[in-house]
Amino acid sequence: MSATSVPAETALSRDGPQAQTAQARRGSLEVRNLQVVYGSAIEAIRDVSIEVEPGQIVALLGSNGAGKSTLLKAISGVLGEEEGKIESGVISYDGVDVTARSADEIVRLGLMQVPEGRRLFAPLSVDENLDMGGYIADTRTLAKRRAVVFELFPRLAERRRQISGYLSGGEQQMVAIGRALMAGPDFLALDEPSLGLAPIVIEQIYAVIRRLNRDLGLTVLLVEQNAQRALGIANYGYIIERGRIVFDGTAAQLEKNADVREFYLGVSGSGQKSLRDVKHYKRRKRWLS
Amino acid sequence: MRSGHFKERTEQLIVLSDSAPVWAWSAVLVVALAAAPYLLNAYLLSFVVLILITATGALGLHLLTGRTGLISLGHVGFLLLGAYAYAVPVAKYGLSPFVGFALAGTAPALVSVLVGIPSLRLKGLYLAITTLAFSFIIAHLVLQMSWLTNGARGIQVPRPEMFGISFDSDIRFAQLCLFVATITLFGVLNIERSRVGRALMAVRDNDIAARTMGINLQAYKLRAFMTSAFVSGIAGALFGIYLSFVTVEGFPFLMSIEALAILIVGGLGSTLGVVFGSIFIVLLPEVGRTALSLLGENAAKLFSTGANELRSVLYGVAIILFLRFEPRGLVGLWGDRKRLWVNWPLRF
Amino acid sequence: MQYLLDQVISGIAVGAIYGLVAMGFALIYKATGLVNFAQGEMSMITAYIAWSIAGTVSGNPWLVVGGALAASVVLGLAIERVVMRPMLGEPVFATVMVTIGLAVVLRSATLLIWDAYPHALDIGAGREIVHIGDTGVRSAQLAVMATLLLALGAFWAFFRYSRIGKAMRAVAADERAAKLMGISAARIHAVAWTASSVIAGIAGVFSALLYDVSPNMFHVGLKSFPATILGGLDSVLGSGFGGVIIGVAENLAAGYLAPSVKEITGFIVIIAMLMIRPFGLFGEREIERV
């Protein structure tokens, strides 16, 4: 697998290897004091700041409804779909302010998102889904990138003519990641890639994510509920609760933190959870924010 | 205006209204409407009558489209059926208006089963199309069965006489329409807060989930169809009486579209919206007329024979602009005002 | 036998017009998820513009056709930009209602700009009678059939091979995901509206050649609607075929049963078909994986 990784890198980057070495590495994201409101009434995110450095894998952990997906939508510029609005704060990517940019401009800058639940173009074939991922690229580049995707996910090469809606969940996730790679991104934001998949498939997907980061130098922002899995490959992590960042630190710090262990990794200090502990944690969370 | 009021118990949620001011204002409205016939001239009264009939018909559609989420593009078919089901026995065979109104409700309701059965398989626009097709087929059959319906000649419909009251005068007829519209409105509000009403809403919002919760989809959809057709049929009968002359031409396809427009302009899914929407759509052409006449004779001369078409253009533009700036309908606008009041000056 | 042949051939010619308009319906539905109730009106406006051009260039067919095409492009773009784009992201219901408002505006504007009289569109071609065996057809009828075939081929290739065609299918499948791929939905919508306006315009010009321009022309929208349903709302090619089927069915019903049945034949055909295939003959069954 590692033998073919060099051409893969060449093909996937948008500027080729020369540019890659000539410039500073790309794929840095900074979100500062972001506030998002839905329907001008419901505040989904408040005062959130995160930072992702080029080449990092950063995990964003949180339970259902914590605001993870909202944050990703804000970053990708697709909030408007559900009457969401950025009230204040700044999102900058590679030093460019993208807060008010449209989705396609952000893609052109090299930031791609793999949305929650895959969201493939169900009636389109695998090949056509990949084409759509590379909508902004030209035909020759597309062919090269497609080869890389098939090399990463050999299964997709076999199924390239199939209607993507009929693939299995794991295969669909592969198409979703492959589709994002077709744009030649520097930064990949993955929204719950393990959702609803069998452990063995999750294993494969995570192996690919790690490879994308290590071999191709992609920056990864990993949104997960599956904290253990995510912290296993992340450099740094944020915990978001009820629209606020309540904790952040390196993966090691997070794994060591008692509360994170208890509530996200399912490991209790004493082995038994008491109501008092929960209350204590909730109070802490409030205090932290 | 009350603020900071929350409903905490189911009873509070399903009661028609737990607010004394709402009841009081409703009473004022009813009294005003009851008094209106005595105070208005025949022209203004005819708008009131038209609004009442339109609202009744639109409430019928509302039960189907607004509450159950089944789009109908052919509701004019039920109106037409209702009008004929009233006109044929009453005007042609001299039967009592009671029989006429009973048939005006039941005939469309029975026919709606025929339309409803396909609906059990179809979704969204495909269903809408079968209802559209149905309305054309109904019109065709009415024209063909001239032994019963007088075909294209139409039937002259007299004003009814019931309970020993002659509804011949405009005032009495307006009162009849007010009575029917009020009964219908209360009926619809009552259906909404019943088990059936909640089931219908569940069907609208997610029919697969509704089924898993033990709601018999087919039965409920059919029931929605039948109730809707019944109400629309009664409205059709009233409309026929209002027109005093029932023909297929008096019920053009455009009426189906206008009925949908009423729901959307009012705010889809809202019963109050149906009332707002009916008022808006019935009065809109009149607003255009007034606006143009305010421009004076010169404007009329400027456009020569085109002045009326210009009014028609304005009507279309008004609908577009309205939806552009208030896609949630009049009820949305109303809700905004209310929220502004309640939440001001703290927005979150 | 000759009678049957005559009925079928003239049915195909009528059906080709339905088919073209129906393809316009399907195209907009596919790209935007909307039913455009102003389709017939768009077709009518283009026909009137063609008539106005024909009046000033004294019947040079190429100028008329070129001018009408240009006008339909402008019309499609303008409608998308001015009327539809502001509604982006609003509820589908409200947006469909906007197309109904648009239909009212276009219909009245036609009468405001032109008049209520029918007029002959004379481009110096199209009215000649050609004989195929014993069947007489007007050359414009042959041309409209050929145009439908051409349009079917062109759209097949467009959806299969062109990037924007594939993107249109992607937008139809999942608009937000398409956005995340950098596909600009607004641009796709603009293309769909323009293409739809152009084929509706072509249908309008043919219809004007065969039956004159008149303020009744917008009826073609309602008449073509069953064709779209028959073919499948989201199937552009299917709608084209659907038109031909409806056209022939109408003619056979009127020719063998009674002329009065003609009007509802299309609707009966689609009800029967929906009982068998609830998503149209060529429509895609919604792919639902739970």
Add this chain to the structure above:
Amino acid sequence: MLSRKATIALLASGMFAYAAHAQQQGVTANEILLGEVEPLTGPPALLGIAYNVGTKVAIAEANAAGGVDGRKLRLLTDDDGYVPTRTIQSVRKMIEVDKIFAFTSLSGSGQGLAVLPIVEKAGIPAMPAIGPVTGLYTPPRKSVFVVGQSYEEGMYQLVRHLATSFPGKKWGILTQDDDYGVALRTGFARAQQEFKLNVVSEGEYKKGQQDFSSEMLRVRSAGAEVFMAGGVIGENVAMVKELEKLGSKPVVGMFWPGRVTATLKLMGPASDGIYAVDYVDPDNSATIAAFTERAKKLVSEAEVKAMNRYTLAAYASTKVLIEAMRRCGKNLTWACTITELEKTKNFESGVMGPISFGPGVRFSSQAVRIMKADFATLSFKPVQ
């Protein structure tokens, strides 16, 4: 709350309208207000606009001659788009709000029938002449006067003429699926029985239909030699062009709503020799030429262009009304106008045969004339 506000507004304006009125409504010291409702938008505007011009010409003429007993006439026009509900609204408005003196039109046939009860109850004089169907004058209504001819009678006369001119032929007929079509068919049936016509092809089409290929194939294959085209304009044109395409050349007869120059232009040479029937004078007659000359001085150029046979129908009907009003002199009331209208005997309007009403007679049955299309001059010429 909107509805509450609206109610208050309605209440206020309602009381306003109840202000006392002195003499007969619509009549002031120096003005008389007339009103008419007709389709001015949509495809039927074709007849509504032309009709409106006719009324205007009649009024302008009367005003130019010093008005009615010194009072100038003013016309109020409302568009109903041919939709009965809107006709009802407009008629109510004109009676109740605008307080007009009389109606010069109550829109088309179906619309006219729908408003008849209102007009009858108000007792206001009305002269509906766009679609003079039987229902408008049978049974006679006190204040409603109809100038024209029924479609039934017109059709009967046309068929009678063709049946005697072309005896022993096979007949075909295609009519519209509305009251107009029914009336034509009734007239046709009467003639069919009387002349024992051999009818080989019959049918109805939906109003607004464009393509008539299958219907005309039917007509041809049935071998019809005389064909009655029961459409209005576009439909008749499509039928004739279709017959031309099929190489079928039956004798074609059509009806007065389609008897306009536009029809001939659209049909092209195939229109030559088509029979038509009408009760207003033919286009190329001296009377119409004189009328057109007068009209040119009284109305705008655009309005002259919009004229057709309905202009003449309106002109004659309105002229009768104005004449009756004039005879009332100072004492201009509804009762007097109705009485004077009733006394109308052989009134010459200049564009059709003499007009007469009588006690209990609310229909001036106008003699019809059979005409034949002449493509070279784009006109209909009387036969014989």
